Amino acid sequence: GESVGLHLPTLSVQEGDNSIINCAYSNSASDYFIWYKQESGKGPQFIIDIRSNMDKRQGQRVTVLLNKTVKHLSLQIAATQPGDSAVYFCAEAPQIYNQGGKLIFGQGTELSVKP
Amino acid sequence: NAGVTQTPKFRVLKTGQSMTLLCAQDMNHEYMYWYRQDPGMGLRLIHYSVGEGTTAKGEVPDGYNVSRLKKQNFLLGLESAAPSQTSVYFCASSYSWSNTEAFFGQGTRLTVV
Numbered sequence: 001g002e003s004v005g006l007h008l009p010t011l012s013v014q015e016g017d018n019s020i021i022n023c024a025y026s027n028s029a030s031d032y033f034i035w036y037k038q039e040s041g042k043g044p045q046f047i048i049d050i051r052s053n054m055d056k057r058q059g060q061r062v063t064v065l066l067n068k069t070v071k072h073l074s075l076q077i078a079a080t081q082p083g084d085s086a087v088y089f090c091a092e093a094p095q096i097y098n099q100g101g102k103l104i105f106g107q108g109t110e111l112s113v114k115p
Numbered sequence: 116n117a118g119v120t121q122t123p124k125f126r127v128l129k130t131g132q133s134m135t136l137l138c139a140q141d142m143n144h145e146y147m148y149w150y151r152q153d154p155g156m157g158l159r160l161i162h163y164s165v166g167e168g169t170t171a172k173g174e175v176p177d178g179y180n181v182s183r184l185k186k187q188n189f190l191l192g193l194e195s196a197a198p199s200q201t202s203v204y205f206c207a208s209s210y211s212w213s214n215t216e217a218f219f220g221q222g223t224r225l226t227v228v
Contacts, residue, residue, distance in 0.1 A: 032215045043205050043207070043219030043220050044205070044217075045219070046215070046216040046218075089157055102160055102163060103160070103215070103217060105150075105158045105159070106157050107155065107156055107157050108156075108157055
């Protein structure tokens with residue numbers, strides 16, 4: 001069946017270093033791939049998305065890379081800050097009109113930033 | 116704007132009891148969703164709605180019912196709570212079916228004993 005999973009459950013980085021969070025997906029039919037950030041005690045928050053016909057998209061301090069050949073998605077965070085400490089989820093969204101934009105989430109990677 | 120508001124934030128139920136979780140959004144979004152999040156797992160979709168008066172089943176709908184009588188509200192009901200429904204429940208809303216940015220509430224931590 002469809003699944004979106006993450007390679008590593010935890011990631012620890014030094015403040016100021018770059019972080020790379022990886023995700024493997026299995027459904028090639030998804031139109032969008034998305035990254036969400038969830039801080040402790042809060043709901044997930046949208047970070048960035050990428051359409052399936054793209055291989056790279058940049059935001060503020062974040063870059064998402066999509067490799068459709070190996071079904072791999074990654075989130076790069078530049079100059080990681082303590083405020084980046086959170087659980088990061090990748091998700092996929094099949095863009096079908098009557099599917100209501102549903103999100104299929106992976107398991108999550110916990111990012112810990114050491115000062 | 117408050118965004119997405121869930122009530123209550125915490126609840127403890129006994130097995131067999133019923134309860135309703137309320138989700139309200141003030142962004143005039145058409146689409147609303149209920150997810151559950153269990154330890155070590157991502158969010159799983161329970162039910163969703165593509166507009167006022169409509170509901171549909173998600174990935175894990177058994178044991179839950181929903182209603183969307185008003186566009187701004189999406190209710191999740193548990194008719195007979197079971198320990199397996201102990202979880203954190205999140206409500207979310209989005210503007211349209213093609214919009215990947217969903218806005219989430221703060222969550223409701225439910226414990227069924």
